[in-house]
Amino acid sequence: MSKIVLQVTGMTCQGCVNSVERIVKKTDPQALVSIDLKSGRVEADTSATADLMAKAISAAGYEARVA
Numbered sequence: 001m002s003k004i005v006l007q008v009t010g011m012t013c014q015g016c017v018n019s020v021e022r023i024v025k026k027t028d029p030q031a032l033v034s035i036d037l038k039s040g041r042v043e044a045d046t047s048a049t050a051d052l053m054a055k056a057i058s059a060a061g062y063e064a065r066v067a
Helices: 014-027 050-059
Strands: 002-009 032-036 041-046 063-066
Touching: 002 050, 014 032, 014 041, 014 050, 041 050, 050 063
Parallel strands: none
Antiparallel strands: 002 041, 002 063, 032 041
């Protein structure tokens, strides 16, 4: 596992945070996720690559990029 950091825009509420967390967990069920709604920062200890995680989040309608 390695730590990845993503910048996600489009999250406006706790429901969005929960959705992004579900996307991360669907991509890697073992991931440990920390999301800061105010800054849009998503940190995850995961075996998935940052690019894969960013693509999965972006496919759900958010804009995600590797920070």
